[in-house]
Amino acid sequence: MGSLSIEMSGSTPAHGFQGSPASAAARGGSAHRLYQQAHLGARDFEVELPLDDRIRLGDEPGGEANGDIVELRGRADVLYRTRSGTWILEELKTGASAAAREVARCQVEVYAELLLRKRGVECRAEVVWLDSVGEEICRETVDPSRRSTRRQRMALALGRLSERRRRARSRTARWRELAERLEPPYPRWRAGQRTMRSEVAAALSDGSQLVVEAPTGAGKSAALLEPALRHALREGQRLYVLTPRKTQQHGILSLLRRVLPAAPPTAVQRAAVGGLCHLGLGACAPQSCERAADPVPDDPLAQLAPTRSVAAKRDLTRAFEATPHCAYWSARRLSRELPVVVADFDVLLRGEFEVDPKEPQPAPILLIDEIHQLPDRARSHWRAELDSELLDACERSLDLLASKAAASLRSATAALRDALISIVECTDPHASGVAPDAFDPSLLADLLGVFDDACWRAVDALYAGVVPSGAEEPWIATWRAVGQLQRECSAADRGGSVPVAFRKPSGAAAVGLWCVDPAPRLRGLFARASTVIGCSATLPGGDAPETHLGFDPARCSLLRIPESRDPARRRIALDARFGTQLRERERETPRIAAAVRSWVEAAPGHALVLAPSFAWLGALERELAPHLRLRVQQPEDSDERRRAHEAAIALHAPATCLLAVAGGALAEGIDYGGGALSLVIAVGPP
Incomplete structure (x- = not known):
């Protein structure tokens, strides 16, 4: 037996609604107040009437008894009595899309039933559609005072809620089973990674906050992600993995593919509208989009490949391109269905990591990579x-x-x-x-x-x-x-x-x-998560992450992992004789390539050369190909292709020079291991 609390007040925007520069909720609230003030002289006039009741599923006619208790809470916009003595219950709405109309009808019918239960008052339920300044556009009488019909509709609605809860319980059971089948991303954990995993497990267990500072290449992403993922699946929580750049998201997605079994779909990548819109628009435009009428299928999971555990942006585009549904809004729905969401910092800063209130779950877990970049992003976002x-x-x-x-x-x-x-x-x-x-x-x-x-x-x-x-x-x-x-x-x-x-x-x-x-506002956002784990190679503010990053000083701990590699193998040389600006590429490429060739040939084993862009990469490849054994990263490389690049840099493989883009999938969040690389060259380091 379980309990479910449903708050029915507030705006109910339809999928695909083009939001205003000011929030749609603020617009609706202003229109409501103007309408209510204009009608204050009506008889027995009441506004914002609180209504609530507790209903055991199965007690209603046609309901299926399962022991679940639903607590309904709402706030009726307007209640008044006409001169003839008829009570009128009005629900005020703006943005009259087809989906919003259906939601409003159901909402006002439930309010009418709650009013009958609470006061014994039979009423006529109406939906009043308003413009932006509170003037009535039209009204719709939802149902005459036929209690049996209304109760049957309410029973059906509650039955649907019961079915959603049944699916949620089944989903949680599947997540727990999946937690026992996770695969370690690497054959063995290094000492620093074992320490990080232990501290992450402790933070997850007691619901605290943890900040990890570890050097580049220490394996932070894998050491933090694997225990957080296992805990989230076991406890039925949602895990948000947030990074500031798309290339880092690709690294997380690749890591998830190693850890998760082949099926079923478990993780989804959240992307902006422009990255998923089939029209290439940067914002939803319902008036010109043929998919606005039915943006999300009943079961978006059914559109995904059943053997791919991770749905990246390109997977979502392919899955929905031949359907009448919208990939962006389907991804939004999937982020409420699947246990792992990989996204940009904006999801945090907009507060879009809440659980679905109709399917209560524990508060989510936030895993934030490169957290030292979060304050600057927050300052820009909130300016x-x-x-x-x-x-x-x-x-x-x-x-x-x-x-x-x-x-x-x-x-x-x-x-x-x-x-x-x-x-x-x-x-x-x-x-x-x-x-x-x-x-x-x-x-x-x-x-x-x-x-x-x-x-x-x-x-x-x-x-x-x-x-x-x-x-x-x-x-x-x-x-x-x-x-x-x-x-x-x-x-x-x-x-x-x-x-x-x-x-x-x-x-x-x-x-x-x-x-x-931004620390005070970040602290408020972090308080809405059960556990927050941040990691970085360079933390600002020394020993006080709560001062700069917004962590709760009463709940936060700081873990520092020292450099474990031999300093003799980390000699650094800077050569400022070369120009690496875009305008200098044509002139400087032959000189840079000659220097790279001499350094690579003088060092035993493999070399990794990081270039500022794919354009630089192509220019260097043309100069080096006749002289060196090369592997070259391409923009369209698949996960299989990236794994082939990694395999080429094995300890006993023929000496190879791998050309890759700085900040890309082959440069960050990857462990070449085994001392295979003897040289790393960065062209144009910051």
Whole structure:
């Protein structure tokens, strides 16, 4: 027997919805408040009415008894009584897609049943569709007061929830069985790796936080990933492996293929819209996409190859290219279905690592590679600016639009620009620098909200309520900048951000919120995970990861792994006689190749040559091929091809020179082992 708590309040956006520059939830909340305020004079008028009940599955007609208890909690938007004495229950919604309409119908029917259970009040349930400023577009009476029909529909809905829980329990059992079949990535663990694995296991066991600092080549990724993966599978948790670069994600995916058995699909790579969209768009555009109507199949797992344990970006593209479904939204669904998600830091910074509230699981595990790069990424992600030049361009573009909505937006633009200039002039009339704490973000938030509402009116009038993607008009680009600033001004966890006012070199007045210390906000995100494990070869801040990285000082420990390799084998030589800029490639390649050839021929065994790009790699290959035995990395190399490159650098294989790209799959997160490499040459090191 289990219990399930379901929170039914809040927005329910459909898959594929093109999000606004300000959040869709903020837009809906504003429209709700405006509608509620306009109808306060109705009889027995109530808003935001809390409703809750506990239901044992199987107690409802047609239900299947299994002992599960569902706790339903919601908040009805509007309840009032007409002059004839009829009670009306209204659910207010914006964004009336077909999927959102169906969700709203089910939601208001459940509210009507909860109201009957709680107060004994029969009511007429209606869904009211609003525009961005709270004006009614249309309303839909969902069901007359026929309790039996409503109860049957509710029983069916709860039955579906019960089935989801049954599948979740079955999935957890499969994960536990899979945990016993994991394969070690290497034949044996080195001493430093054994220490790391032991500390990771302890952190996972007691739900603490761990930061590991180990030298490059110490095998951090494998030593941390394998025990974290085994623990997540055994405990039914989801493991997020986060890295700052795609090349590092490829290394993690390759490592997972070694550890996981051939089947079933277990890990998925999360990618941005532009990386998976079959139209090549950088943002969803439902109005021009034939897959928007049905973006996700009922069972996206069935589309994946059953013998491939890891679904990388290219696997997702191939799996869904011949279907009517969207690879991006299917990957989003798979990240809630599969136990391992490999993604960029943005998934963490956007807070997109939550478990599905309808399928309760333990809080996820975060494994963060190259964590020393996280603070800079966070500062960039949480930085918002707005300047008068952008608002001027916005106003000029609106002069070409002759509509009431455009006139309203012009007025909001002028008011926002005047306020922005006033803030800068009051702070520093001569604009001699950046002034911190220059304004109260909550005051600016009101004007930003007016601008946002005006933009939504323009979208409703000009684009039928759907934000266009692709080539944008200047006012839409301004809207996106305003939305970022609006989100930061209204963020509840704005710790570490400073409101600033300044003049740009062009003289334009600018205000912004700069995240100068991301640690407080990172600490809040980390608190939503059961365990956070970070690793790096170069940690900032010495012995205080909680100061710079946001770890909880009461839960965090720091592990340092010393260099274990013989210093005599790590002699470093720098030669600054060569130019390695892109514009110097044609002139310098013959000289660099001659030096590389002389060094490789003088050293016994294998050599690894790292180039700044594949273009450099091709140029060096043409010069070195007549003289050396080469293996050359290619952009399209498969995992099998990369393994063949590794095999060529074996201890007793013929001396080979491997040409690879710095920062790529053959340069990071890979253990050549056995002392096979006698020389590593980096062309153009940072």
